Amino acid sequence: MLENIFQYIDLHQNEFIQSLKEWVAIESDSVQPLPHFRQEIFKMMDIAADKLRHLGAAVDSIDMGHQELPDGQNLPIPPILLAELGNDPKKPTVCFYGHLDVQPAKKEDGWHTDPFTLVEVDGKLYGRGATDNKGPVLAWINAVGAFQALNQDIPVNIKFIIEGMEEAGSVSLDKLVEREKDRFFSNVDYIVISDNLWISKKKPALTYGTRGNIYFTVEVKCREQDFHSGTFGGILNEPMADLVSLLGSLVDSSGHILIPGIYDNVTPLSEEEKKMYETIDLNLEEYQNSSQVEKFLFDTKEEILMHLWRYPSLSIHGIEGAFDEPGAKTVIPAQVIGKFSIRLVPHMNISVVETQVKKHLEDIFSQRNSSNKLKVTMMLGVHPWIANIHDIQYIAARRAIKTVFGVDPDMIRDGSTIPIAKTFQDIIQKSVMMLPLGAVDDGEHSQNEKINRYNYIEGSKLFAAFFLEVAKMHS
Template sequence: MDPKLGRMASSLLALLLLLEGGMFSASPPAGLERVFRHIELQQDAFVQTLKEWVAIESDSVQPTPRFRQELFRMMAVAADELRRLGASVDSVDMGSQQLPDGQSLPIPPIILAELGNDLKKPTVCFYGHLDVQPAAWGDGWLTDPYTLTEVDGKLYGRGATDNKGPVLAWINAVSTFQALEQDLPVNIKFILEGMEEAGSIALEELVQKEKDRFFSGVDYIVISDNLWVSRKRPAVTYGTRGNSYFTVEVKCRDQDFHSGTFGGILNEPMADLVALLGSLVDSSGRILIPGIYDHVASLTEEEKNMYKSIDLDLEEYRNSSQVKKFLFDTKEEILMHLWRFPSLSIHGIEGAFDEPGAKTVIPGRVTGKFSIRLVPHMNASVVEKQVKHHLEDVFSKRNSSNQMAVSMVLGLPPWIANINDSQYLAAKRAIRTVFGTDPDMIRDGSTIPVARIFQEIIGKSVMMLPLGAVDDGEHSQNEKINRWNYIEGSKLFAAFFLEIAKLHE
């Protein structure tokens, strides 16, 4: 599609949204009008830069030298871009990564960049990542995943929304102030990594190390690495669930048995394990481990009301999820069970017969795996004790001669922010200015460790301010960011700079 048509569609959509919202946004504050116009006028250049970044195959998941080389190139290109903004840029060497096969691959540097050092201004640190999930044209992509392609106002390409687009939107906002020779209302720091999709190896270590240096003056941390829950309504994310991952091993002996030769005289480990796993959760999704709900934050009226206003089309959500029926019928219940209540999922069993066909084996040693998503104010080590106590109780009642061993292999606490922090108020105001509507105040049911890492180590307010729409398809084929989201998102960040500067004063 002609980019001009794309722009028109984008503007039209913005207008429709405003009409639909039943209100017109107030005209932007004086300084912002110029900023917004500049962003509109520069949008093709901004899309062009995104195209150049998407063209770099910075896949961190497939550990090959070629992709690793692309990752290094990506980090170098980003460092150059930040230097052009006038930032001082430090590309921190993170050493190398030992792979399970013995191979060693270098870890791409983490970029620490600083722009501005005015003690009267607040300092906002932006976290983003420049690595992407794997993508190949053969996998169901309708366009080449590494060639940003615009169709009907949608910019298709791997990394377009996760997370190159939002990183560039932040850069666009900064560069606009500079292009207009307008005073940047905040000091900016950047921390950009290249291993997020591979588990953010080395990130926490660096944050810890830089706590009292790079992060010392930071007032706010903004992450823009998730999505709205709506196609059109912006969102601010103030919490994620944590996760405690358990293994429970039941062992009779190391080798398997033949079910003809031994079936009938053994405490079979699979029978024990199935009973243990079956004791964890009932068919309504309620966790049966005693005490597990004791520390779950009680629901306030204020919180309850927030779910009501969230823009989630339940029917569309159900259809796009390809699920016949959810456990709950209302939007509010569904959101609460995804965000503010714990859930328990059984992932599978290691050591049993898992292939096609009909093997008559009695597995000798099996390991069940399940995890509990943690919510405020659950504590992973309390949960660990509750789970162990419960499973030991169930197992002892079976009187089995097998051995059982329970381990918590991962215990990531939930993250929750105070939505009355200045930056949340600033983001809301900025959203109202740019989009003419209040945002959905949302959480994420999954665990995003960076938010918690920053909050725990640096001890400052962390906010997730997503730009992408619910249907952007991060991680899947045909990932995209709407041109509208990308450009309005750049405006949003610019407006946010002004609002946070005002509120911080």
């Protein structure tokens, strides 16, 4: 059966690329809160709904209401699509999550081509959204369509949840998932997300974990009005000096976080996990060159991957209220706000880390005997996600990857934060897997985003093979 499916996908790959071209042409930018872009997202969701109905799926376009923005705008939130195809109780039900909104893009940002015109150069399909996430969504649809075109029974029941606000924080998605857990999601066995990348240009990967994120602001305030450094310099506690001292106390030059207790709940490294790092396809020299970094903090592939994926990191992002323009201004800022975040790993607890951070900063501040006021605020907290790589879905995906690509996948984590995986895991309480299609150099979010023709077409085959493998394993 698979041979016929694969042959069909190969023969129709130009049609599949044409579909991607039509989807990339829609400027479904959710980051810029402008009516024009919201209309484009609505248009994108309507086109996707029609595509799913053409497959024979029952599609529910859920009205998500309106979004009140800080500038007073009241913009409609694009609908979330819930679609289902097949309800055979003897088959497992697989739910695919994807998003059809994109990051902003303009040719003058440094694109070689118009970002909303899909252009193929040397087997690379350039266009905004090609890999993040329109290509993978279409690859899943391509796989389903191949079974139907050949009158082959699809071995699983299929469900889709597709949104249009992922790049803007998935507005109201978690509420919808909670609301639908006993209806739409009640018979779902497996959830697949394809919204990240391989760690290699050529070797496929399976992702089993992401880091969480906790974001803080640190405000040091003396008064409302700034000071002249000639009039007040040397006779008061300067807020900027206090803040720089506080920020400098968070992490050392080797990247080690200096907050007491922060590593206490980090999961110990097992022998099984340690061995997985050894087989991962990462060319360290190529990785370093492409990053344009003279030297990393660690010398081996294993150490770098572990500090990207399985250990926490702390990054300082900026200072609000500081003079940051050209020229020499001799002001003493009266109030400054530092911003930093910590990437969390299993089994770090957000509330525990929040307490540790606040206590550390308050202790350091008290040692300075400053007369200024300190305020530490946690702005955002997202838990890390980790999956069981030995569950049926992961075994099935590994087999499907071996069938299509002829190799075992790299078993990887993602150092960034993808909240929807944890949302599904906590609310639906079923197996969640991240099955990426794109190569490491796809440039999601950046100029000249692309997906390789090879990845897009072979990815369509991968999803078809996965349907068969997960059905076999489930039964």
